[in-house]
Amino acid sequence: MKPQLNLPALTWLSGAWVLCTVTPWLAAFAANVKALVQYTVAKFKEKIDIVTFPITGKKKIHEAYLRSSGAAFQINSPESRMTLVSSPDLIRDIAVATNEQLSLHAAAKDILKPEYTMAGFNWHSQRGIEGIGFVRTLRTLLTNHLPKMTPGVRGIIERTFAAEVGEQGSVNALALSKKVVTEISGYAFFGGDQVKNQEFMEAAYCYNEDVLYGAEILRLTPSFLVPAVGALMSYCLTRQRIFFYGLVDLIEGRLESRQESDNNNDVVQWIIDTAPKDQKWSPSRMAFEVMAIWFGSVQGLATTLTFALYNLCAYLEYIEPLRNEIQGPNGSKFLIEGEGLPLMDSFLKESSRWTPVETVTARRCALKDFTFSDGTFVRKGEWVCVPLGPMLKDDALYPYADQFDGFRFAAHRTAGDDTHKQPEGPSKFTDISENWQVWGTGKITCPGRFFVSYVMKHVMFFVLENYEPSMENKAGNNTLSWRTLTLPSPGVNIDFQSKG
Numbered sequence: 416m417k418p419q420l421n422l423p424a425l426t427w428l429s430g431a432w433v434l435c436t437v438t439p440w441l442a443a444f445a446a447n448v449k450a451l452v453q454y455t456v457a458k459f460k461e462k463i464d465i466v467t468f469p470i471t472g473k474k475k476i477h478e479a480y481l482r483s484s485g486a487a488f489q490i491n492s493p494e495s496r497m498t499l500v501s502s503p504d505l506i507r508d509i510a511v512a513t514n515e516q517l518s519l520h521a522a523a524k525d526i527l528k529p530e531y532t533m534a535g536f537n538w539h540s541q542r543g544i545e546g547i548g549f550v551r552t553l554r555t556l557l558t559n560h561l562p563k564m565t566p567g568v569r570g571i572i573e574r575t576f577a578a579e580v581g582e583q584g585s586v587n588a589l590a591l592s593k594k595v596v597t598e599i600s601g602y603a604f605f606g607g608d609q610v611k612n613q614e615f616m617e618a619a620y621c622y623n624e625d626v627l628y629g630a631e632i633l634r635l636t637p638s639f640l641v642p643a644v645g646a647l648m649s650y651c652l653t654r655q656r657i658f659f660y661g662l663v664d665l666i667e668g669r670l671e672s673r674q675e676s677d678n679n680n681d682v683v684q685w686i687i688d689t690a691p692k693d694q695k696w697s698p699s700r701m702a703f704e705v706m707a708i709w710f711g712s713v714q715g716l717a718t719t720l721t722f723a724l725y726n727l728c729a730y731l732e733y734i735e736p737l738r739n740e741i742q743g744p745n746g747s748k749f750l751i752e753g754e755g756l757p758l759m760d761s762f763l764k765e766s767s768r769w770t771p772v773e774t775v776t777a778r779r780c781a782l783k784d785f786t787f788s789d790g791t792f793v794r795k796g797e798w799v800c801v802p803l804g805p806m807l808k809d810d811a812l813y814p815y816a817d818q819f820d821g822f823r824f825a826a827h828r829t830a831g832d833d834t835h836k837q838p839e840g841p842s843k844f845t846d847i848s849e850n851w852q853v854w855g856t857g858k859i860t861c862p863g864r865f866f867v868s869y870v871m872k873h874v875m876f877f878v879l880e881n882y883e884p885s886m887e888n889k890a891g892n893n894t895l896s897w898r899t900l901t902l903p904s905p906g907v908n909i910d911f912q913s914k915g
C-alpha cells in the first residue's frame with residue numbers, strides 16, 4: 416500500500432514552522448521599530464529642548480532641580496549637555512578639579528566668542544597658564560584702595576544723578592545703573608584723567624553690549640558659518656577697536672613714564688604691575704586682560720544694582736530702617752572705611768538671592784572625561800554647573816525662601832525679631848559659603864565682590880539720602896529670562912521724587 420500524504424498534519428506542521436520562525440523575527444522587528452521610534456522621539460525632543468532653551472532653559476533647570484532631590488541632573492543646552500550638581504560633596508568635586516580637567520575659560524570662550532567679539536582676544540582655555548595677576552589686582556589692590564576712592568565716587572554719583580534724574584524725575588532704571596556703574600568703574604579701572612576722554616568712555620560703555628549681542632548672534636549662527644559671520648562682525652564692531660587702542664595707548668604711556676606711573680592707583684596700573692614677568696606681556700596683551708575684566712565687571716554689577724533698586728521700590732517698608740542706618744554712626748563709618756552698613760548689606764544680599772542675574776554658576780567645560788565622586792560621568796567637551804537660581808529659592812537653605820526678607824542675613828539685634836533666621840547665623844554680602852554660590856566656588860571666586868558691595872552701597876546711600884523712589888508702572892513685569900539669565904525688561908522706569 417502506497418503511503419498516503421497526511422495533508423492536515425502537514426498543514427499544521429508548516430503552520431507551526433512559520434509561527435516558530437517568523438514570530439520571533441516579527442517580534443524582533445517590532446522591538447526594533449519601537450526602539451527606533453523611541454530614539455527618534457528622544458532625539459527630536461532633544462532638538463526641541465535645544466532650540467527652545469533660550470526661552471525655557473531657566474524654567475527647565477528649576478523643574479529638574481526640584482525633581483532631583485539633591486542628585487546630579489542633566490539638561491541639554493545649545494552649546495553642550497550640562498550636568499548640574501547642588502550637593503556640597505559634588506560641588507566640592509568641581510572646586511577641587513584641576514585646571515586641566517574642568518575649565519571656566521573654555522566655557523566662557525564658548526559663550527562669548529572673544530576672538531570675534533573682543534577685538535580678537537583668544538584667551539587660553541586653561542586658567543593660570545598666563546598668570547592670575549588679575550586676582551591680586553582686584554581682590555587685594557582694588558579692595559584696599561576703595562576707602563580712598565570715596566570722595567571721587569560720591570562726586571560721580573552726584574553728577575550722574577544730576578544729569579540723568581535732576582531734582583526729581585522718572586528714568587529707565589537699567590540705563591541709569593549702567594551709566595553710574597560705567598563712570599565709577601572707569602574711575603577705578605583707568606584713573607581720573609582717562610575718564611575725561613569721552614570717545615573712549617563711550618566705547619567702554621557700549622563695549623559690553625556689543626560683546627553680548629555679537630556673541631548671541633554667533634551662538635544662533637550655524638557653526639559652519641561662524642568664521643565668516645564672526646570676521647564680518649569683528650570688522651563692524653568699531654567701538655571695540657576704539658576701546659582696545661585707547662587702552663593700548665594708555666598702557667604704552669604708563670610703560671614709557673615709569674616714574675610717574677608709580678603714582679597711579681587703578682586697575683590698568685595694577686595689571687601692568689602684576690603681569691607675569693617671565694612672559695613679557697605686550698601692551699596689547701595687557702589691554703586684552705583689562706577688556707576681559709571690564710566685561711565681567713560692568714554688566715553684572717549694573718544689572719545687580721538695577722534689581723536692588725527694583726526691590727527697594729517693591730518693598731518700601733525697608734526705606735525707613737535703611738535710611739536710619741545711613742544717617743547714624745554706621746553711615747559715617749561706611750563713608751570713612753568703605754565697608755559696613757549691616758542692614759544695607761543684608762538687603763543687598765537678599766536682593767541678590769531674590770533676583771539673581773545668573774541661574775547657574777561654576778560653569779566649567781570638561782577638557783577631558785570627568786567623573787564625579789558619586790559616579791556621574793561627564794564626557795569631554797560637556798559642561799558642569801551649579802544650579803544657583805533654584806538653590807537660592809530652596810526652603811531647605813533659606814527658610815521661607817519664597818518671601819523677600821531684606822534683613823534675613825543681618826544680626827537679629829539690629830534687624831528686629833520679625834525676620835526669618837538663617838540656620839547658619841548672620842553673614843555678609845561678600846561672604847563665600849557652600850550655600851551661597853553667588854560668588855563662585857573653590858579656587859575661583861569673584862575677586863571683584865568687594866568692589867560690587869562698595870559701589871552698590873554708595874548708590875543706594877545716595878538714593879536714600881536724596882529721593883523717594885517708586886516703580887513708575889507698579890503692575891508691570893520688570894524682568895525677562897534669556898538662556899540662564901534674568902535681565903531687566905526694556906522700558907522699566909523708576910520714579911525718583913525729591914526727598915525734600
Ligand code: HEM
Binds near residue numbers: 858866
Ligand atoms: C554682581 C556682580 C558680580 C557677580 C554676581 C559676580 C560673580 C562672579 C562669579 C560667580 C565668578 C566665578 C565664576 C565661576 O566660577 O563661574 C566670578 C569671577 C570673576 N569675577 Fe565676578 N561677579 C560680579 C562682579 C564682578 C566685578 C565688578 C568684577 C571686577 C571688578 C569681577 C571680576 C571677576 C573676575 C576677574 C573673575 C574671575 C576670577 C578667577 O578666574 O579667579 N566680577 N564673578
